[in-house]
Amino acid sequence: MTIATENLTFNDNYARIHFDARPSGYILISIAEQFWNQIANSYGLNNLHHSQFWYLPQPSTMNYQRFYLIAIASIATHFYATFGFAKIALADSQPDLPIQTTKNTAPKNFVAQGTEIFLNGKTLNIPWGQxxxxxxxxxxISDTALDRQLGVELFNNSNYLTQPVDWYATDRARKISLTAKLSRQYRYLDITDIAKSSGWKWQISGNKLQLNTPATKVVDVRHDKIPKNGKITVILDRATPWKLSQTPTEGYLTIEAIADPKLLAQFNAPAPTVDANLDPDDDPTAQKLEYKVTSSKNQTIVQFPIVKGQRARAKLLSPTTLEVTINSNLAAIPDREIKWAPGLKWRQKWVKLGVNNFPVTYLEIDPRQQGIKIRPMLALEPNLVGTNHLIKFAPTTQVVAAINGGYFNRNNRMLLGALKRDGKWLSSPILNRGAIGWNDKGKIQIARVKMQETLTTSTGDRLQILTLNSAYVQAGLGRYTAAWGSTYAPMQANELIFTVQQDRVTQITPSNAIGSVIFEIPTNGYLLALRGQPELAGKLSIGTSLSLQRQITPPEFDTYSQIIAAGPWLVRSSQIVLDAQGENFGANFSKESAVRSAIANTANGNIILVAVHNRAGGKGPTLAEMAQLMQQMGVVDALNLDGGSSTSIYLGGQLIDRASATAARVHNAIGISLEP
Incomplete structure (x- = not known):
């Protein structure tokens, strides 16, 4: 056995280890196949394949014999990454963490990628890449995750490849600029230098990044005028991640730091006296919430009440001072314009409407940009039945961004309205409601759409199909294809089910109660569900041949490959055309003040996906106000989407318009993907 300490080379009959110039700080290992097989047999790892070259990190000491043993053990566990090198740490300054045994299958141009961070022992759903x-x-780390979960504030930028941020800078007038790298789903900001200067240690385990930050102390916590128009100031002894979250009645500031028990004792006494000058309409439950500080497991949480109509915002005042302000003024939500990717901007601003100010978060997309694709999405692909949270199903569909889409029945989780994807109609329009259609060339149109399907029998009878794959139930014939799912359960009592295969009626089956019988939908045909109108049954006997015709109004709408319906139609040619009653929406729906979302196109041909939340000091917009807001923003055409708790905008792994815990499940969405 021979070891040279300069330009280290280690040779024996089994393996060769030597320093290599690429990548810096790693050792290249070449191992003989016969020895690899010997190790694999010894450890019961016969399913592992031999690899000729392996990279492992340079040891921080000169105990090369020990390192050699660790290296062989690491190889034996088959820790292999995309470019042919194995990693058990990033550099020689990293901590002595356990040898990894999980494979990371990173895509081209990435050493490793994952969707979980193990931060100081706590698992967070945060995308990361190397x-x-x-x-x-x-x-x-994903830019939206840094902003929403780790306390890195993002500023406006002029180039999607760079991102100015605020992270405990000594010079408060100087912004830190981070390099950005795009993947198919995320925009990562290079935090390597920030992490090293802050003393972070990290380790890769499969798709999980194990991240440890130095022990940080909460020196002091001060508060003033909680809960209304108040302020909380936290003094730390060093930079550390933090997160601000809130509900309508309370807020939480979570800091990766520990507070002294004596400090905690000052804040966990009975809640402070409520301001006697609170407005009469302030939420009484919010006034009774406690203000308290708790600390455990390297984490301190400051919990505080929020008066209805107010918002909390946290920002760094100095390298060691964090301040939370609680009020209804416009500074609570800063303006934002971030170039996120070619043809995709993330924007946020207040829009004034009379005496009211509404916070608007939106994505602006250039549909003509090469690589950008906009398509409807389903919560439980490929089925039309089922719901899920947008933040959960968007990452599984390889999109970078998305917004909630059309309406659905919350009880049976079924679609209500038109849906066409990649040229295939999945569900028919209902109730003369508005829909938006587009193609891959950037052409967009909004209209009130109708579909008329007609079956012509071999005896010459013409039968009207009322709906295609729809939860909107009425007397007559409904048609259900494999796009609905593999099975159909009757939605009304006494439905009569006709099985059609290869354009011929092959079976007729009655059903007595809702969901009493489950029917298989044939892949070479469809089911017809007859509700009421028994006279139609005699025209569909077994063996009857059928031909199907379809007519779309307006006719040009059928030329669009992608269509999704919601409603009502808000703006046409820059003029408000709101007619909720004409689209069969109820009066209460029209007058209700609620959080809302919309899709619109602009004069320059771009598409914007919009979320409007509660106005400063009040509730969200009515439909009429939503139409006025869209007009105020300069759109040409606009369509209202499903709103309320469904309203959600997803970007790069996070919801950017609201806390994910406050978002409801949705049935479908509109997704934006970046394709090579």
Missing amino acids: WQVGNSVRLG
């Missing part, structure tokens, strides 16, 4: 720059391996 990539090579020269001799350096860089670490990136």
Whole structure:
């Protein structure tokens, strides 16, 4: 056994280890196949394949014999990554963490990628990635996750490849600029230098990033005028991640730091006296909530009440001072314009309407940009039945961004309205409601759409199909295809089910009660559900041949490959055309003040996906106000989407318009993908 300490080379009959210039700080290992097989047999790892070259990190000491043993053990566990090198740590400054045994299958141009961060022992759903720059391996975290979960404030930018941020800077007038790297789903910001200067240690385990931050102390916590128009100031002894979250009645500031028990004792006494000058309409439950500070497991949580109509905002005042302000003024939600990717901007601003100010979060998309695709999405692909949270199903569909889509029945979780994807009609329009259609060339149109399907029998009878794959039930014939799912359960009592295969009626089955019988939908045909109108049954006897015709109004709408309906139609040619009654929406729905969402196109041909939340000091917009807001924003055409708790905008792994815990399940959405 021979070891040279300069330009280290270690040779024996089994393996060769030597320093290699790429990547910096790693050791290249070449191992003989016969020895690999010997190790695999010894450890019961016969399913592992031999790899000729392996990279492992340079040891921080010169105990090369010990390192060699660790290296062989690491190889034996088959810790292999995309570019042919194995990693058990990022650099020689990293902590001595357990040898990893999980494979990371990162895509091209990335060393590793994952969707979970294990931060100081707590699992967070945060996308991260590693990539090579020269001799350096860089670490990136999703920009929206940094903003929403780790306390890194994002500022406006002029280039999607760079991102100005605020992270405990000593010079408060100087912004830190981070390099951005795009993947198919996320925009990562290179935090390598920030992490090193802050003393962070990290380790890769499969798709999980294990991240440890130095022990941080909460030096002091002060509050003033809680709960209304109040302020909380937190003094720390060093930079550390933090997160602000809130509900309509309370807020939480979570800091990766520990507070002294003596400090905690000052804040966990009975709640402070409520301001006697609170407005009469202030939420009484919010006034009774406690203000308290708790600390455990390297984490301190400051909980505080929020008066209805107010918002909390946290920002850094100095390298060690964090301040939360609670009020209804416009500073609570800062303006934002971030170039996120080619053809995609993330924007946020207040829009004034009379005496009211509404916070508007929206994505602006250039549909003509090469690589951008806009398509409807289903919560439980490929089925039309089922709901899920947008933040959960969007990542599974490989989109970078999405907004909630059309209406659905919350009880049976079924679609209510038109849906066409990639040229295939999945569900028919209902109730003369508005829909938006578009194609891959950037052409967009909004209209009130109708579909008329007609069956012509072999005896010459013409039968009207009322709906296609719809939960909107009425007397007559409904048609259900494999796009609905593999089975159909009757939605009304006494439905008569006709099985049609290869354009011929092959079976007729009655059903007595709702869902009493489950019917298989044939892949080479469809089911017809007859509700009421028994006279139609005699025209569909077994063996009857059928031909299907379809007519779309307006006719040009059928030329669009992608269509999704919601309603009502808000703006046409820059003029308000709101007619909720004409689209069969109830009076209460029209007058209700609620959080709302919309899709619109602009004069320059772009598409915007919009979420409007509660006005400053009040509730969300009515439909009439929503139409006026869209007009105020300069759109040409606009369509209202499903709103309320469904309203959600997803970008790069996070909801950017609201806390994910406050968002309801949805049935469908509109997704934006970046394709090569």
